[in-house]
Amino acid sequence: MSQPPLSALIAELGSDIVTSDPAVMDRYRFDWARDDRAGMPLAVVRAETAEHVQAAVRWADRSAVPVVPRGAGSGLSGGSTAVEQCLMISTERMRAITIDPGARVAIVEPGALNAEVKAAAAEHGLWYPPDPSSFEMCSIGGNLATNAGGLCCVKYGVTTDYVVGLDVVTADAKLLKLGGIRVKDVAGLSLMKLFVGSEGTLGVITRGILKLVPKQPDTATLVATFPDVDRAARAVVGMCAEIRPSMLELMDGLSINLVEDHLRMGLDREAGAMLIAQSDSPGAARGLEVSIMERVCTELGAKECFVTEDPDEGEMFVAARRAAFQAMEKRGSLLLEDVGAAIPQLPELIDGVAKIAAENAIEIPVVAHAGDGNTHPNIVYDPTDPDSVARAHRAFDQVMQLAISLGGTITGEHGVGRLKKSALPEQLGPDVMALSHKIKDALDPKGIMNPGAVL
């Protein structure tokens, strides 16, 4: 082989940065999708600077070695699953955060955790809204690479809405500086927005400049239980027709029970569904919005409505929602869905998931960022039972088909990664796929950037 030996890269960056120790590398093979087809990297580069990333990509480009970028490894679609003999570039050591309160931006390295950015902003009375459920352990780099969403997105938008600048190392090892510290900028093509959500297939993000807003006002919370999930879904549609909640989450009966098993917090095990809704409008508007939520829930047959203006009390219920993923993990292995549709399609989407669960004799607890039509039906299966595995994978595909048939999406916020790649062409169609490949080929002609993901 004519490729430069790995020793050349180790010599350039040092053995603390570049490691091929199998015991260490094993920790970098999987993300939370836990895809057992993960390969073993050739080496892991724990970059500390953008220049390290450039050196690693330059070496990979010359060697035609696949590059897999990785943040905190908390992705749910296998976007940072190791490819056999890849160069895994981890940004976990690049964690600097600078807040510019005058310009109201955070300048962040990709390894910084979402929660760290929020905390740094809060020190200046500012707020970085996007809040994936995993915000305490997911990295901003991963958030940028997947265009991550979260709970507050129903009112405050998703990651891409907050990006005003992005540094990216492209497949030719160039460090591009896109956008900058400014709110509005239309100079040239929107390359920055193209890299957001590209899941490492076009380059490695080495810095983000993120718009901040004033800290969130206090929230009032409504918790409503329903005899069945359909009524809850229709209450979501009803609420969204009247107001703009700052959070609107749904848990189905199975999710409620799993969380109750996990946390023992006194949730209603008989409920078919629960909504957790918040308003953060200032002053009297907050109470008014919550009373509208309460009226809609009552009209649509809620069993019980509980309202609190105490943010801490409200946070308890939000914590129940955030714990759903961990609670489900205790039940078995999971295939994590992230399908979405227009809000009026929500009842049909959730009903369809229940039918798929019944048909395949499998449990699919559902939690949802219901206010933006983004649902997480999570398919529970027994990995030691081949029949269970087969039924789970069939259900996984059927749920994606269902979303597509409703004019929705196979992924609202997690990304396509490797797990959902096979369903992407059906959602996008041949022309959009062809255009995506044209762009991929133009930016990464050797196909070294995160091969096997997305496209």
Added chain:
Amino acid sequence: MSQPPLSALIAELGSDIVTSDPAVMDRYRFDWARDDRAGMPLAVVRAETAEHVQAAVRWADRSAVPVVPRGAGSGLSGGSTAVEQCLMISTERMRAITIDPGARVAIVEPGALNAEVKAAAAEHGLWYPPDPSSFEMCSIGGNLATNAGGLCCVKYGVTTDYVVGLDVVTADAKLLKLGGIRVKDVAGLSLMKLFVGSEGTLGVITRGILKLVPKQPDTATLVATFPDVDRAARAVVGMCAEIRPSMLELMDGLSINLVEDHLRMGLDREAGAMLIAQSDSPGAARGLEVSIMERVCTELGAKECFVTEDPDEGEMFVAARRAAFQAMEKRGSLLLEDVGAAIPQLPELIDGVAKIAAENAIEIPVVAHAGDGNTHPNIVYDPTDPDSVARAHRAFDQVMQLAISLGGTITGEHGVGRLKKSALPEQLGPDVMALSHKIKDALDPKGIMNPGAVL
């Protein structure tokens, strides 16, 4: 030439759609940049459907004829200035607007005016926020093509933040359907966001699906005058450090006087600058925010502060701001700047413009969407005086240089078009330019889409 004759296109679409009548075509040669280098089209296609656009692009592709897309022709950077012997595709007849109140989206054809979309949304108690000053006459297609901004963007973001779906006819005459009626979607590369702001260089937008929000609450308005523009700019920085206004506009003394000449509404001709700020927070928060604005203005040396909770009274002052462009046009020919920087750089940017005006012995009245650092220094010149023209063009370039030197942008919301193309490489640098060309070449290998614009 082997190109299919224009008669083939006329035969396909009809002579009502395709015209080569010079008298008619003359109306399609210029946008509001009024670039006297505009060519004469070969023909104008007044498309009524996406299929008409496809047919026109297919013909142009086979004929290697340049395509210039055009909405309402109100662009300010020459993005839809006719290229000699181009096929001008006007979307002015494609005006359908459908509101889906349950999904909270507007499905709009590109020729619909921004104001028409706002009005259609308002019938359902909904709001489409982006509001270029020209919102009563600019088209949504042009807004999408330039990623247009406006006055409310300081709180509500710009056009791209509201796009959830986009239909585009690409250079190979394919009709791509990107995104759809859903709030969150990360399936595949963000092609949709790449087309927003691409100024017709990658394709012709034939439909947009736009996110709507509940109607804007009532606004309270503060109007403050200052002895000089520096104090006003520093008040902007001060306000933005504390609150998030729903509007924050600045006019310098010259602009105030030109508007007063035009409208005779009793503005303070002695003022060095005026700020018009609004809060639309609900209930008591509105009054609180305006009182914070008032305190900041007073602390920074405002001559006079006037506050009103009456939206109509507030609207009078906003109308003064919106009239600035027309008022300036009465003064002479204009070169319209659209430079921006981070908010803390605003005083320096405005001060630098004043120095450039003095150096070149030329009038440059400034209005600004000050709250997001986006300024419009408009250079007034006498087109019959070659020396005035030369000084104006020198000042135009110097203002862009100034913005770049402050880490800002040559265009915050108007687009690069043809007028600012020469300054773009300096802002973006060679690597970003090279990547932009790679994408352009991948999507439009023959270079037929709006050649001469942006890149």
